Amino acid sequence: MSILTSLPVQTEAGEQAVGAVPSLGAFEVADTRSVVVVNRAINDDYCHLVLEADGPALSARAGQFFNLACPNTAADMPYLRRPMSVYRVSPAQRRVEFLYKVAGAGTRGLATLQPGDTLAILGPLGNGFTLDPRWKNIVVAGRGVGLATLAPLAEAAAEAGIGVTAILSARAKSLVMSAERFERIGARIAVVTDEDGTSDFANVERHLVTYVEAGQADAFFTCGSNRLMLLMKRLAARFNIAGQVALEQQMACGLGMCFCCVRNFETTGGPEQRRVCVEGPVFDLAEALTW
Numbered sequence: 001m002s003i004l005t006s007l008p009v010q011t012e013a014g015e016q017a018v019g020a021v022p023s024l025g026a027f028e029v030a031d032t033r034s035v036v037v038v039n040r041a042i043n044d045d046y047c048h049l050v051l052e053a054d055g056p057a058l059s060a061r062a063g064q065f066f067n068l069a070c071p072n073t074a075a076d077m078p079y080l081r082r083p084m085s086v087y088r089v090s091p092a093q094r095r096v097e098f099l100y101k102v103a104g105a106g107t108r109g110l111a112t113l114q115p116g117d118t119l120a121i122l123g124p125l126g127n128g129f130t131l132d133p134r135w136k137n138i139v140v141a142g143r144g145v146g147l148a149t150l151a152p153l154a155e156a157a158a159e160a161g162i163g164v165t166a167i168l169s170a171r172a173k174s175l176v177m178s179a180e181r182f183e184r185i186g187a188r189i190a191v192v193t194d195e196d197g198t199s200d201f202a203n204v205e206r207h208l209v210t211y212v213e214a215g216q217a218d219a220f221f222t223c224g225s226n227r228l229m230l231l232m233k234r235l236a237a238r239f240n241i242a243g244q245v246a247l248e249q250q251m252a253c254g255l256g257m258c259f260c261c262v263r264n265f266e267t268t269g270g271p272e273q274r275r276v277c278v279e280g281p282v283f284d285l286a287e288a289l290t291w
């Protein structure tokens with residue numbers, strides 16, 4: 001089975017790579033010993049981690065992820081690695097960036113990292129988003145840290161000459177992620193929040209229908225909210241629009257071997273179970289199911 005041939009092996013892949021897996025799909029994967037450049041809280045919920053890296057890590061694409069070896073602390077020993085979507089990659093500056101929410105042992109460990117510390121990051125892993133050159137306009141809608149996953153997709157779309165309309169959803173305006181990145185590419189933006197009630201399902205549906213009717217939605221993209229996913233899936237089916245969703249699932253290996261990240265999908269051939277780490281994390285919206 002091809003997954004087994006993708007077990008990490010020690011090969012040369014740049015001076016900072018500690019293990020390379022050249023056979024995992026069409027892209028190269030490495031366990032890279034990155035160096036922390038910046039690690040700081042950007043609001044009450046989220047932290048921004050900037051790493052210096054080398055080798056295959058710098059080829060990560062929107063929607064792909066890394067499995068991070070989060071450090072031990074006095075209180076926690078996060079044995080398994082934790083998956084994080086790539087937030088930004090700058091090959092020229094040799095930087096890989098993540099936005100993370102401190103949720104438990106692993107991310108508490110990440111929050112302790114200081115500039116100059118090292119962090120092993122295995123990746124890039126999984127299948128990222130794809131853009132069809134026939135699309136003229138896409139709609140991305142995400143919530144919370146899901147917007148960190150969608151920001152590089154929006155930039156890739158803009159680079160490809162595809163117009164972007166973005167719905168940025170959060171509990172409060174102060175927690176809206178990555179708005180400046182969507183602004184920079186000239187995206188049409190709607191901010192919806194729980195605090196002012198605009199994230200209400202019916203309101204978001206009104207936005208989406210307006211975009212479809214205005215010809216701004218050749219495809220839907222979403223991440224970070226089961227409710228948003230269900231809404232976009234329903235509207236995509238109603239208006240016959242393509243769609244992709246980046247799913248999250250607790251993981252262990254991140255390489256397809258342990259099967260702990262399996263989720264259920266509905267396909268034209270019937271129900272299927274797929275591993276989020278290797279068959280995803282980006283999936284056809286029409287086939288995705290909630291947890």
Ligand SMILES: Cc1cc2nc3c(=O)[nH]c(=O)nc-3n(C[C@H](O)[C@H](O)[C@H](O)COP(=O)(O)OP(=O)(O)OC[C@H]3O[C@@H](n4cnc5c(N)ncnc54)[C@H](O)[C@@H]3O)c2cc1C
Binds near residue numbers: 084104
């Ligand atoms: C492909 C992928 C990309 C991700 N990208 C990001 C990202 O860019 N930024 C970010 O902050 N988080 C992201 N996550 C979620 C992140 O992996 C988890 O928050 C993290 O593993 C939690 O680890 P922990 O040890 O801090 O918390 P734990 O103690 O392991 O868990 C704390 C709480 O979070 C829940 N949880 C743990 N892992 C996940 C998960 N994978 N998905 C959903 N809930 C989970 C647990 O059930 C528990 O309630 C991503 C997950 C996946 C699968």
Ligand code: FES
Binds near residue numbers: 251252258275276277
């Ligand atoms: S995390 Fe091990 S198979 Fe997906």
